[in-house]
Amino acid sequence: MTSDDFGSARLSPRDDLKLSPVDLLRRLRSRGAGDPVTHVERVPARAGVPAPWPPWAPTELRAAFARRGVVAPWQHQAEAATLAYEGGHVVVATGTASGKSLAYQLPAIATLLSDPRATVLYLAPTKALAADQLRAVAELELEGVRPACYDGDTPRAEREWIRRHSRFVLTNPDMLHHGILPGHAQWSGFLRRLAYVVVDECHTYRGVFGSHVAHVLRRLRRQCARFGAAPVFVLASATSGDPATAAGRLTGLPVTAVTEDASPRGGVTFALWEPPLLPPESGSSSPVPPQATGDHDDLHQVRRSALRETADLLADTVAEGVRTLAFVRSRKGAEVVAANARRALDDAVPGLGDRVAAYRGGYLREERRELERALLHGDLLGLASTNALELGVDLVGLDAVLICGYPGTRASLWQQAGRAGRSGQEALAVLVARDDPLDTYLVHHPEAIFGAPVEATVLDPANPYVLAPQLACAAVEAPLTPADLTLFGDGAKEAVDELVAAGALRQRPTGWYWRHRERPEVDLRGQGGAPVCVVESATGRLLGTVDGGSSHFLLHPGAVYLHQGISYVVDDLDLVDGCALVHAEEPDWSTHARDVTDLSVVSVRSYVDAGPVGMFLGEVDVTSQVVSYQRRRIATGEVIDTRPLDLPTRELRTVAVWFTLSPQSLTSAGVQTPDVPGALHAAEHAAIGLLPLMATCDRWDIGGLSTALHPDTEAPTVFVYDGHPGGAGFAERAYGTASAWLRATRDAIAECGCETGCPSCVQSPKCGNGNNPLSKPDAIRVLDVVLANLPA
Numbered sequence: 020m021t022s023d024d025f026g027s028a029r030l031s032p033r034d035d036l037k038l039s040p041v042d043l044l045r046r047l048r049s050r051g052a053g054d055p056v057t058h059v060e061r062v063p064a065r066a067g068v069p070a071p072w073p074p075w076a077p078t079e080l081r082a083a084f085a086r087r088g089v090v091a092p093w094q095h096q097a098e099a100a101t102l103a104y105e106g107g108h109v110v111v112a113t114g115t116a117s118g119k120s121l122a123y124q125l126p127a128i129a130t131l132l133s134d135p136r137a138t139v140l141y142l143a144p145t146k147a148l149a150a151d152q153l154r155a156v157a158e159l160e161l162e163g164v165r166p167a168c169y170d171g172d173t174p175r176a177e178r179e180w181i182r183r184h185s186r187f188v189l190t191n192p193d194m195l196h197h198g199i200l201p202g203h204a205q206w207s208g209f210l211r212r213l214a215y216v217v218v219d220e221c222h223t224y225r226g227v228f229g230s231h232v233a234h235v236l237r238r239l240r241r242q243c244a245r246f247g248a249a250p251v252f253v254l255a256s257a258t259s260g261d262p263a264t265a266a267g268r269l270t271g272l273p274v275t276a277v278t279e280d281a282s283p284r285g286g287v288t289f290a291l292w293e294p295p296l297l298p299p300e301s302g303s304s305s306p307v308p309p310q311a312t313g314d315h316d317d318l319h320q321v322r323r324s325a326l327r328e329t330a331d332l333l334a335d336t337v338a339e340g341v342r343t344l345a346f347v348r349s350r351k352g353a354e355v356v357a358a359n360a361r362r363a364l365d366d367a368v369p370g371l372g373d374r375v376a377a378y379r380g381g382y383l384r385e386e387r388r389e390l391e392r393a394l395l396h397g398d399l400l401g402l403a404s405t406n407a408l409e410l411g412v413d414l415v416g417l418d419a420v421l422i423c424g425y426p427g428t429r430a431s432l433w434q435q436a437g438r439a440g441r442s443g444q445e446a447l448a449v450l451v452a453r454d455d456p457l458d459t460y461l462v463h464h465p466e467a468i469f470g471a472p473v474e475a476t477v478l479d480p481a482n483p484y485v486l487a488p489q490l491a492c493a494a495v496e497a498p499l500t501p502a503d504l505t506l507f508g509d510g511a512k513e514a515v516d517e518l519v520a521a522g523a524l525r526q527r528p529t530g531w532y533w534r535h536r537e538r539p540e541v542d543l544r545g546q547g548g549a550p551v552c553v554v555e556s557a558t559g560r561l562l563g564t565v566d567g568g569s570s571h572f573l574l575h576p577g578a579v580y581l582h583q584g585i586s587y588v589v590d591d592l593d594l595v596d597g598c599a600l601v602h603a604e605e606p607d608w609s610t611h612a613r614d615v616t617d618l619s620v621v622s623v624r625s626y627v628d629a630g631p632v633g634m635f636l637g638e639v640d641v642t643s644q645v646v647s648y649q650r651r652r653i654a655t656g657e658v659i660d661t662r663p664l665d666l667p668t669r670e671l672r673t674v675a676v677w678f679t680l681s682p683q684s685l686t687s688a689g690v691q692t693p694d695v696p697g698a699l700h701a702a703e704h705a706a707i708g709l710l711p712l713m714a715t716c717d718r719w720d721i722g723g724l725s726t727a728l729h730p731d732t733e734a735p736t737v738f739v740y741d742g743h744p745g746g747a748g749f750a751e752r753a754y755g756t757a758s759a760w761l762r763a764t765r766d767a768i769a770e771c772g773c774e775t776g777c778p779s780c781v782q783s784p785k786c787g788n789g790n791n792p793l794s795k796p797d798a799i800r801v802l803d804v805v806l807a808n809l810p811a
């Protein structure tokens with residue numbers, strides 16, 4: 020047993036398994052016609068590099084870890100722990116099950132033991148993770164640490180005890196924002212003595228949410244400073260590009276990164292798998308209602324679906340007696356994969372299907388442990404799961420992991436693949452590509468997966484739509500001073516001036532004061548306006564919320580809305596009250612909203628003049644209106660009708676990246692004038708699809724617009740913008756990596772095996788124009804012109 024076992028259910032090696040991953044893969048790929056495997060990477064086994072306990076680690080703490088089976092730390096744990104213990108801010112960014120928790124537990128608890136007054140604050144993105152960590156710390160059974168969770172579920176009666184007596188408080192950024200910071204007076208004793216702030220899973224703080232959390236942490240630092248404390252930040256991140264910069268942006272502090280993973284790892288044979296193109300006539304016979312899964316769009320299916328392919332692979336591995344975990348993006352998708360695999364197994368050997376189950380988030384802890392137990396004992400051989408596992412059950416050491424569709428980030432990909440293999444035993448991982456430009460690119464460009472990490476965790480604390488409300492919250496907690504403007508960073512002065520002009524703050528000689536009686540209402544996770552509630556008319560039951568930005572698309576009258584796999588139809592969308600009334604109904608069509616978008620350039624922040632090509636970053640105003648929706652048969656994709664909608668226009672001021680080309684350069688490249696709109700449109704779709712390669716966003720975070728002549732640029736132009744007010748850092752990152760981003764876009768289109776464009780290359784599931792016009796060959800020409808001129 021090693022130190023990375025903390026809290027994980029580690030499957031024991033199986034002597035009965037004789038099939039090597041290479042042989043298993045050979046069997047899987049020889050099933051159909053043609054070879055779906057585009058690449059096989061052998062990720063070698065790695066021996067762990069243990070380090071001695073740091074000399075400062077108290078004996079009783081070493082003994083406590085030893086009781087939990089940790090005889091010595093790994094090199095990276097010891098290195099990060101010592102950096103933190105010596106007062107440096109540190110981020111440890113290593114793989115799944117590499118024991119990141121020990122890296123912060125060691126310095127934090129050592130300090131609690133040596134200084135009886137010190138306190139520690141631990142932040143997790145979810146309550147479940149905080150609860151797991153609480154258990155791990157409590158199981159060390161150390162006198163005087165008194166760890167406790169403090170979140171929305173904590174009974175009132177216990178809260179005061181925790182504030183006064185706990186020295187290791189585990190919470191989440193929302194509670195820090197809504198509860199602890201506004202109540203700082205009651206927390207003064209705790210904050211005054213705060214030695215460490217632990218930010219776990221810090222790569223999840225990205226985009227607008229991440230920008231909010233960045234300011235919550237600055238508010239925390241400010242309150243600590245008022246009480247004379249300057250805590251050390253220890254952050255834990257999944258593997259990502261440039262973790263030191265991301266952690267620095269998140270905390271506003273200089274942070275050292277520890278990235279060399281010294282924990283042992285079993286060897287993994289990692290295959291990239293591209294489902295075959297289907298013959299054209301069978302193109303629409305999808306067995307899975309695409310809309311119902313969220314994994315797929317209703318465009319003509321050109322490739323065999325990743326869900327079907329994954330279900331077949333799961334059935335095949337289980338039939339070989341291989342313990343397999345299949346990761347599927349949506350809950351419904353996981354159920355479909357499990358059901359199909361069960362059916363295939365039962366057809367082969369009646370009863371064998373019982374060895375496969377579906378797992379979804381929301382299970383009780385006991386149910387999760389039961390599933391773990393069944394897998395441990397081999398009663399269960401196959402499990403299809405959403406990524407709930409990432410933050411719920413901790414299960415490592417499987418014989419095979421199937422990943423149905425690129426999970427969006429390399430961090431998630433490795434987190435999922437990391438469930439396979441254990442010390443001393445080889446395992447298999449398979450990434451099954453969906454028909455999506457990014458997936459297609461990745462299975463043909465293994466270097467983007469196995470080479471140096473490219474994508475970074477992106478956030479933008481200077482976003483004025485985040486900064487102003489956060490400064491308002493800070494002002495309520497204590498009047499703002501000029502020194503605070505430095506703390507909150509770029510744009511803080513402008514935001515304060517605007518709050519003064521709006522009458523929210525008043526300037527006095529001693530600082531800026533909040534003028535209102537009530538606190539400002541700021542939701543860290545709210546994006547693009549107040550969320551809209553989805554209510555079942557008959558029962559009044561609240562099904563969930565949809566963020567304001569997507570509500571017109573998803574909840575217009577007549578929309579088919581899916582919630583946890585159940586289908587509802589929207590009767591009414593009340594924009595004033597922010598609520599949609601729905602009833603349960605399962606029609607045999609899906610609905611697809613269309614919008615018209617207009618965009619104007621407000622200002623240019625930066626640009627590159629590259630002869631016939633211009634590349635720009637700046638602010639834009641986007642006006643959009645959802646004007647109609649189509650109803651389409653689920654089984655065939657056939658359009659039943661298009662119905663008009665009467666919804667107001669919406670305005671979004673945000674950040675965009677755009678490029679222009681001279682008409683002459685397009686003509687010389689062979690793009691005929693009538694084909695220019697289709698060429699730009701196709702390039703825009705693919706560029707949006709590939710941006711997640713550069714920054715951790717998904718295509719729903721970004722929008723685009725292309726036109727053969729834009730009034731502000733007076734040229735053929737492609738815009739890609741952040742879909743959140745004020746921007747979230749994605750367009751900025753795209754601008755910063757423009758040539759790499761557009762090179763990948765060009766290659767993804769050129770390498771797709773289709774003839775005229777498909778969902779794997781230039782079609783987009785969220786196109787407002789029904790994917791029309793699109794010209795695949797001309798899109799390649801457009802991007803060639805851009806790349807030929809743009810400096811690398």
Ligand SMILES: [Zn+2]
Pocket residue numbers: 771772773774776777778779780781
């Ligand atoms: Zn294609």
Ligand SMILES: [Zn+2]
Pocket residue numbers: 700704783785786787788789790791
């Ligand atoms: Zn489009």
